[in-house]
Every structure is written in C-alpha cells, then in structure tokens.
Amino acid sequence: MSLFFPPFFQSNEYFIDEKIQFFKFHNHYNVFDGSGLQIGSVVQRVSGWHKFLRLFLNKQMFPFHLEIIDSSENVLVAIYRGWTFWMSKIVIKDANGLVLGYIRQKFKLFKPTFRIFNSTEIEIGLITGDWKAWNFEIKDLNGSVVGTINKKWAGAMKEIFTTADKYRVSIVPGYDEDTNKINIVSTAIIVDMVMKEGR
Numbered sequence: 001m002s003l004f005f006p007p008f009f010q011s012n013e014y015f016i017d018e019k020i021q022f023f024k025f026h027n028h029y030n031v032f033d034g035s036g037l038q039i040g041s042v043v044q045r046v047s048g049w050h051k052f053l054r055l056f057l058n059k060q061m062f063p064f065h066l067e068i069i070d071s072s073e074n075v076l077v078a079i080y081r082g083w084t085f086w087m088s089k090i091v092i093k094d095a096n097g098l099v100l101g102y103i104r105q106k107f108k109l110f111k112p113t114f115r116i117f118n119s120t121e122i123e124i125g126l127i128t129g130d131w132k133a134w135n136f137e138i139k140d141l142n143g144s145v146v147g148t149i150n151k152k153w154a155g156a157m158k159e160i161f162t163t164a165d166k167y168r169v170s171i172v173p174g175y176d177e178d179t180n181k182i183n184i185v186s187t188a189i190i191v192d193m194v195m196k197e198g199r
Helices: 048-053 156-160 179-188 193-197
Strands: 013-018 026-034 036-043 064-070 075-081 090-093 098-108 110-116 123-130 135-140 145-150 167-171
Touching: 013 179, 026 064, 075 179, 090 179, 098 179, 110 193, 123 145, 123 179, 135 179, 145 179, 167 179, 179 193
Parallel strands: none
Antiparallel strands: 013 026, 013 167, 026 036, 036 064, 064 075, 075 090, 090 098, 098 110, 110 123, 123 135, 135 145, 145 167
C-alpha cells in the first residue's frame, strides 16, 4: 500500500446517508465507516447559473461536478461529467487534477451498468444491478465479485440508518489498496447521485 493512500479509501465498509435539504439544487451525502464514524462526505457543486437553468431545462443534459471530501474537508476525488444528451464519459480526478480513471454508464430497463476504467482507459471493473430492488454487484475483469451495494444490513448500523434511501457499499477484505480501489469505491458511492441525475 502506498504511504500516501488516503485513509478514507482504506475502509471496506461505507454507509451513505443523504443529507436532507430544503430548496434542494444539489446533492449532499454523508459517508460513514462500519463503526458509524463519519469519515467524509460527497458534495455536488452547482454554479449559480446552473441552479437557474435547472428550473427550466432537463437535468439529464447538465454537467455535474461531485467531490469526495474527507472528515478534515480535504478534497480527495473530483468527479466530472460534461454537457450531454445521452450517457457520456464521467472523469475521476484526484485533488491535484490528475485523471485517475473514467466511468461509462449504460441504463437498460431497471439494469443500470457502470463500467470503470483506469487512467489509460483499460477496463478494471463493472458495477451492475437491479435498480428496482437496489442490489448491485461490483466485479473485477475476471468476473469475481469484489463488492456489493445495497440497502440491507444488520447490527448496530441498522439502528443508525433506518430509512430506505440510505445504502451500503461493501468491498471484500484484502482488495488491493491502490488507484483501482479509489476508482471502484468512488464509482460505488456516487451510484445513487448519478442515477438521480439521469432521471
């Protein structure tokens, strides 16, 4: 593991909790680890003129800018999509603007699919699932399941997160802590936001 691998991405359990906002123009999600400790958040950045245009235009067309932030308010990853009329490439960058990877999304009927690529556009993983039931699998290129996304869990976290719009990202223990994990975890924890922007 790299000495500079962010602690946020060293976890294998992420609980994603949408922050309720009035007059909402952007998404904001808090992120907790398996013990219930908040380790960061995901924030959508929306400019003033975008907020105005979103009142009149289809939001599926709009670019979006998401930031994954740690508990000290440091930006770890920024995720961008440009103007689009269909499913376009989403770019994942680190805090210095260096491209880490890409996401390509494809929606079948209730079967959303996210293909994940590294910075050289070599595919490293796939997230696919049943949106209606909110069950997703994260697979590597060998077809092995390396993680899941769902809204079902037990134990103490079930008592903390009780409403249906919360979800959990689980990565198998021992998965290499490298740039591939950053790309896969980043994609997994923004799945809900990307799908909302597509509807």
